[in-house]
Amino acid sequence: MENILSINNISKSYGPVRALNDVSFEVPPGSVFGILGPNGSGKTTLLGILLDVLQADAGTYSWFNNPASSESRRQIGSLLETPNFYHYLSAVDNLKIAAAIKQRGHNDINNVLEKVNLLQRKDSKFQTYSLGMKQRLAIASALLGNPRVLVFDEPTNGLDPAGIAEIRDLIRQLNSEGITIVMASHLLDEVEKVCTHVAILKRGQLLLSGPVNETLRSEDQIEVSAMNLDHLKQVIASMPGIKDIKPVNGSLLLSCDNNILPEQVNKYCIDNSIVLSHLAMKKKSLETKFMELTNN
Amino acid sequence: MQAILSIEWMKVKKYRTFWILSALFLFMLPAWNYGLKNGVLKVGGNGVNILNQVYSYSYVWENIGYWTSLFVVFLSVLVIILTTNEYQFKTNRQNVIDGWSRLQFFHAKWGMVVVLSLLTTLYVFINGVVFAAAGGSMSGFPGHIEKLFYTFVLTLNYFSFSLLLAFIFKRSGITIGIFFLYSMFVETLLKSLLNWKLSSNPGNFLPLQCSDELLPFPLMDMLKTIAKMQSETNNAYYVIASFVWIIIYYLISRRLLLKSDW
Numbered sequence: 001m002e003n004i005l006s007i008n009n010i011s012k013s014y015g016p017v018r019a020l021n022d023v024s025f026e027v028p029p030g031s032v033f034g035i036l037g038p039n040g041s042g043k044t045t046l047l048g049i050l051l052d053v054l055q056a057d058a059g060t061y062s063w064f065n066n067p068a069s070s071e072s073r074r075q076i077g078s079l080l081e082t083p084n085f086y087h088y089l090s091a092v093d094n095l096k097i098a099a100a101i102k103q104r105g106h107n108d109i110n111n112v113l114e115k116v117n118l119l120q121r122k123d124s125k126f127q128t129y130s131l132g133m134k135q136r137l138a139i140a141s142a143l144l145g146n147p148r149v150l151v152f153d154e155p156t157n158g159l160d161p162a163g164i165a166e167i168r169d170l171i172r173q174l175n176s177e178g179i180t181i182v183m184a185s186h187l188l189d190e191v192e193k194v195c196t197h198v199a200i201l202k203r204g205q206l207l208l209s210g211p212v213n214e215t216l217r218s219e220d221q222i223e224v225s226a227m228n229l230d231h232l233k234q235v236i237a238s239m240p241g242i243k244d245i246k247p248v249n250g251s252l253l254l255s256c257d258n259n260i261l262p263e264q265v266n267k268y269c270i271d272n273s274i275v276l277s278h279l280a281m282k283k284k285s286l287e288t289k290f291m292e293l294t295n296n
Numbered sequence: 297m298q299a300i301l302s303i304e305w306m307k308v309k310k311y312r313t314f315w316i317l318s319a320l321f322l323f324m325l326p327a328w329n330y331g332l333k334n335g336v337l338k339v340g341g342n343g344v345n346i347l348n349q350v351y352s353y354s355y356v357w358e359n360i361g362y363w364t365s366l367f368v369v370f371l372s373v374l375v376i377i378l379t380t381n382e383y384q385f386k387t388n389r390q391n392v393i394d395g396w397s398r399l400q401f402f403h404a405k406w407g408m409v410v411v412l413s414l415l416t417t418l419y420v421f422i423n424g425v426v427f428a429a430a431g432g433s434m435s436g437f438p439g440h441i442e443k444l445f446y447t448f449v450l451t452l453n454y455f456s457f458s459l460l461l462a463f464i465f466k467r468s469g470i471t472i473g474i475f476f477l478y479s480m481f482v483e484t485l486l487k488s489l490l491n492w493k494l495s496s497n498p499g500n501f502l503p504l505q506c507s508d509e510l511l512p513f514p515l516m517d518m519l520k521t522i523a524k525m526q527s528e529t530n531n532a533y534y535v536i537a538s539f540v541w542i543i544i545y546y547l548i549s550r551r552l553l554l555k556s557d558w
Contacts, residue, residue, distance in 0.1 A: 052398070053389045053558040074395035084390035086381070088311050100303050101394040141394075 002065045004029050004149055004180045005050070010059030012045055018204045019045045022059070025199045025209040027182055032175050034195035034212070035184040038294050041201040043184035044081050047153050051078055063149070074102050077142030078151040083134040087127040091118060091137050094126055095144060104145035112140040115170065131158035139167065143174075150174065152183040156190060168194055188290045192216065202294045216289065222262055225251035225278035226269070235272045239265070251278055300396075300404045301411065308378060317374040321416075324367050326423055329360055333427065351427040352436065357443035360424050361511045364416070365450050369479070371412060372458040376471045379405055379462035389558050402553045406546065409459050413452040420447050446510035446531070449538045453507040454479075460545040463552055479504055506537035 005027040012020040020042045027033045035043050048054035050061055052068060063072040085094040095109045113119045116136040121129070129137065135158045142150055155171070156164040171194050175181055185191050191198055191212070198216060199209035208215050226232040233245060233252060244255040254265070262281050269276050308314045331337040333351050351359060382388040382401075391401050421444055428437070458475055465471040483502050490499030500509050510531055 048557075051393045053392055055555070055557055070392075070395050070397040070400070073393065078393045080389065080393055082386065084386040086307060086311075086385055086387060089307075093306070093310060097303060097306050098390070098394050100299070100306065101391055101396050103395070 002029065003027060004031075005061065005063055005182065006065070007046075007050070007061045008059055010046070010049060010056045010061060012042075012049060012054065012056050012204075020049075020056075021204040023201070023204070023206045024059075025206060027180065028197065029180055030175070030178060031197045032171065032181045032183070032195045034191035034198040035182065035201060036186070036188065036191045036198055036290070037184075037201035038186055040203070041186075041294075042204040043186075043201055044153055045204075046201070047078075047080055047151060047182075047184055051076070051080060051151065053080070074145075075147055076149045076151055077144065077147035079135075079138045079142050079155060080151070080153050083138035083141075085126045085134070085137065085141075088125060090125055091122045091129075091140075094137070095141055098141045099144050102145045108144060108146075112143040115143060116140045117166070132160060132163055135159055136163070139170075147179065149180045149182065152181065154185060155183055156185075156187070200290075200293055207293055220256070220258065221282040222254045222256060222260070222265055223248070223251050223278065223280045223282050224254065224265060224269070224276055226274050226276050228274075232269070232274055232276075235269065235274055236265070239268050253282070297403070297407060300400055301407050304404050304408050311378075313377060314374060317370050317377075321367055321370040322419065324370070325360070325364060325419070326426075328363055328367070329423065329427060332359075332363075333431075352431045355439070355514065356424045356428045357420075357438075357440050357447075358511065359514050360420055360427065361443045361447040361450075362514055364420050364447050365508060365511050368416065368451055368454050369476075371416065371451070372454050372475060373472055375409060375412065375455045375458040376462045376475060377468050378408065379459055380466060380468040380471055383466040384468070392558065398553055398558075399550075402550060405459055405463075406456070409455040410452065412455055413448055416451045417444060417448040420444060442531075443511065446507075446535070449535055450507040450511060453504060453538045453542055456542050456545045457503060460549045463549045500534070501537045503541045506534045506541065509534045510538070 003026045007026070008024050010020055010023045011018070023042075023046065035046065037043050045054060049056045050063075050068075051073060052070075061068060063076065066072055086097070089097075091113065092109060095112070096106055099106055099109065110119065110122075113122050116139050118133060118136055118140060121133065126134070126137070135155075139152075139155065142152070150171075152171075156167050159167060168190070171181055171183070175194075183191075183195070195212050197210065198212050200207040200215070224232065224236070229247070229250070229252065233247070236242060236245060236252065236254065241257040241260045242254055243257065246253040246255075256265075262279055266276060266279055328337070329351070382391075388401060391404075392398055396404075424444070458471075461471045461475055462468075465474060483505055487499035487502055487505050490502075491497045500506060
């Protein structure tokens with residue numbers, strides 16, 4: 001099946017700063033593809049290149065297996081960095097311009113405004129909008145003309161918690177209608193909740209990419225405690241399958257192979273004449289994993 | 297091109313600044329010429345008014361053409377604001393993201409400049425006809441109608457020069473400042489320096505000056521004719537020079553827009 005987007009060895013520098021370094025990955029059709037990375041990791045630069053507002057120093061990309069063109073961009077709905085509209089025009093007039101450029105009619109303008117809850121304010125000038133309303137209008141504009149792909153850069157920026165939840169639901173719903181979604185975010189939580197695939201960027205380097213459940217798989221950890229912690233540590237260290245032992249607040253945090261279960265740890269301790277005063281299974285948070293990946 | 301221009305029209309038709317600056321030009325040009333024609337505006341004394349001009353064919357075109365060359369700065373400012381707005385609102389990016397090519401965005405602005413020049417020329421034509429008719433003389437039409445063509449060349453030169461500055465500087469304040477600084481002072485100084493240092497007046501061929509030469513102050517033109525001092529340089533050279541500059545603006549700005557980040 002054709003890829004929606006292929007990125008091959010894209011590099012870009014701003015003076016001495018390497019914003020992107022030899023980045024390659026592919027976005028399969030029907031996915032919600034998250035581009036994850038801390039601030040300044042090159043997410044927006046990458047999206048800017050893919051939409052032809054920035055020039056790559058090296059590398060190529062293709063949408064729908066065709067070389068990039070304005071024609072392919074007309075099948076993509078995008079929200080890049082900030083909502084960009086004519087301040088002195090109303091929401092409807094702004095969307096009419098966007099629809100004309102996309103070579104679509106005006107008939108779905110009310111539809112998209114309804115989807116983002118802006119229908120009541122459709123005739124107000126853009127400059128009177130709040131930050132969250134501007135963001136909603138940008139999302140409405142991206143939805144014009146039933147695009148095959150949506151590209152969102154930090155789509156929940158400036159929205160209140162209810163708005164964030166609404167946009168998440170909207171993204172899921174659009175994806176279930178068969179639209180592929182590429183979104184950049186620094187919020188791991190957001191990516192974890194809605195994305196099927198992820199690429200992690202750090203200072204312009206692609207750290208890894210692939211399906212979320214493989215790349216961001218959470219590792220289990222086991223927390224144990226006993227009267228004599230030092231002795232416990234010595235004993236546990238000799239147990240097969242234990243990779244790492246970290247003392248935390250009067251207990252030990254064990255990183256182990258996936259097949260190790262708490263009862264096996266318990267049995268091993270009893271066999272070695274130690275009675276555990278505490279035994280708990282802990283999910284290592286994705287947050288921690290993300291920090292590990294993006295820190296040195 | 298028609299589709300592109302209709303989108304440009306959608307951008308401006310509800311923009312108040314567009315209408316105010318246009319109205320200023322539309323009002324000032326006939327008002328000023330009305331003042332001159334009726335002797336309300338005077339320079340001189342003892343019954344002599346050097347601003348007094350003849351509004352019959354065939355002089356009407358050069359009179360109105362000359363004053364157009366001054367009032368056209370309102371519209372140059374308009375060109376600058378409409379272009380720098382795109383950078384300020386980042387709508388240049390949005391237009392490309394939505395599916396224009398960079399070249400289409402670029403040609404939209406050039407199309408706007410050409411249309412604005414044509415409309416200005418049409419308006420000057422209407423003014424000329426009305427002023428001549430009000431003078432009671434319909435004979436001699438069209439007179440020196442080639443001056444109307446010079447008016448078109450001049451407006452196209454001024455507007456496309458403004459467009460180039462807007463593409464380079466991207467911010468309205470600094471672009472307007474530089475436009476006025478250059479057109480009013482820098483070029484005058486350069487022209488004087490060049491003409492003083494070198495023979496055959498190369499200073500007359502500076503970017504805006506070559507078009508200004510086509511529509512000199514009317515009295516000067518009449519004096520020159522009377523004194524048979526008509527400049528040796530044929531106006532055709534100034535027309536060619538104007539178009540060469542316009543092509544240069546086009547090529548520079550095209551390269552700028554296609555190669556740079558937005």
